[in-house]
Amino acid sequence: MKRQGRLLALVLAIILAGGSVAANAATIKAGATCSKAGLTKIYSGKKYTCIKSGRKYIWNKGVAVIAAPKPSPTPTPSPIATAPAQPITFDNLDTKWVRKIAYDQIAAGVANSTNYVPNITYVIGPSLTASRVDQEKQALNRTSSFWSDIFKPSQVFIGYFTEKDVDWVDSAMCSQARYCPSGGSVVISKVIKDDTPWCNSAMATNNNDGIPFFDQCLGNGSDAIKNRQTGPHEYTHWVQQANANWSWVPNWWTEGSADYFGNTLGIYNGATMPAQLDEMSYNSSYNWVRQDLCPMPEPTVELITKCFRYTYNGGGAPPGNGNKYMLAHVSYYMGGLATEAMIAVKGLATFKAFTKDLKTITFDTAFEKHYGLTADEFYPKVAKYVLAMYQQKR
Structure with a gap:
């Protein structure tokens, strides 16, 4: 029994000693002994290092351990759509895509066009600088190349002036460009006076010899972003005059397509659609909702459809008696x-x-031939697009 008692006591001593060692291993305090210099342990938010102090090795005071921040998960970017989910049709004129797809066509047309500039006789007012005229020529040259596959005039006349040239303009255009108005033809000096204080109007026609002529005032207000479209707009009218029988076409096509090509060719700066295109397009809505010929104080699909039909068989300018606005x-x-x-x-x-x-068939016949529906069927479909873009101020 004595022997068994001693054995039991020895076992208990070993267990207690082991527990003490385990406790000492688990608990670290500054100044407590350690076994080897350079040994490190992390305990209770501090990192302790074993150092030699005299003849002993002890734990230093420790330094706080700052936990590394957990990295935030990197969000997976949403894929950027490169094409509409559904094909663009007249029944699906998606406002997110129609403008981009159409502009891509214009940009490709510019890039693939053959360089062509007709023989142009410029009649330039004495108040203009060469740099101001050169600004206009850049877009004009781009436009003449763009349309050269269906319109390639051998000679044209272009008159540029400002409001300061009002006493010079009529005689100069007659003597140098052979535009000598008579009857109901537009008198340029009168337009300048009527538009005061602004001078940014333009007109495309033929001169007295039947040669394409357009005049443009580069005066007060002509440097607004919208007026970047004026030269290409008037050149597009020449294209229309050369290819279409104007007695057969609705005014929405005559003025609307000139406005569209004026905007896109005037602001063109490469393959990427310019941000200003929305502003230039929406600018034309200002008088659209104020005109008194086909009243539309609050546009609806029904009213827009009606106004598309209204633009047939009407003159473009000047306004009729009692009307403030013209059909354009x-x-x-x-x-x-x-x-x-x-x-x-x-x-x-x-x-x-x-x-x-x-040139040879009516507008409605040509429309159905090329677009697969009648113009009358087209109007309520495109009216939805017009209304949506107007509401988006584009």
Whole structure:
């Protein structure tokens, strides 16, 4: 029994000693002994290092351990759509895509066009600087190349001036450009006076010899972003005059397509659609909702459809008696958006082929031939697009 008692006591001593060692191993205090210099342990938020102090090895005071921040999960970027979910059709004129798809067609048309500039006789007012005229020529040269596959005039006349040239302009245009107005023809000096204090109007026609002529005032207000479209706009009218029988075409196409090509070719700066295009397009809506010929104080699909039909068989200028606005004000905005939709759905080549056909067949016949529905069926469909873009201020 004594022997068993001693054995039991020895076992208990070993267990207690082991527990003491385990406790000492688990608990670290500054100044407590340790076994080897350089040994490190982390305990209770501190990192302790074993150092030599005299003849002993002890734990130092320790330094706080700052936990490394857990990395935030990197969000997976949403894929950027490169094409509409559904094909663009006249029944699906998605406002997120129509403008981009149509502009891509214009950009490709510019990039692939053959460089062509007709023989231009410029008649330039004495108040203008060469640098101001050169600004206009850049867009004009781009436009003449763009349309050269269906319109390639051998000679044209262009008159540039400001309001300061009002006493010079009529005689100069007559003697140097052979534009000598008579009857109901527009007298340029009168337009300048009527538009005071602004001078940013333009007009495309033929001179007395039947040669293309357009005049443009580069005066007060002409440097606004919208007026970047003026030169290409008027050149597009020449294209229309050369290819279409104007007695057959609605004014929404005449003025609207000129507005659209004026905007896109005037602001063009490469393959990327310019941010200013929305502003330029929406600018034309200002008089669209104020005009008094086809009243539309609050646009609806029904009223817009009615106004598309209204633009047939009407003159463009000047306004009729008692009217403040001319038919072009009905046409610019909604016609520009209709042109944009036509190009987005069927492409630029189809639009040009359609334009060429207008010389020999009626507008409605040509429209059905190239677009697969009648113009009358087209209007309520595109009116939805016009209304949506107007509500988005684009």
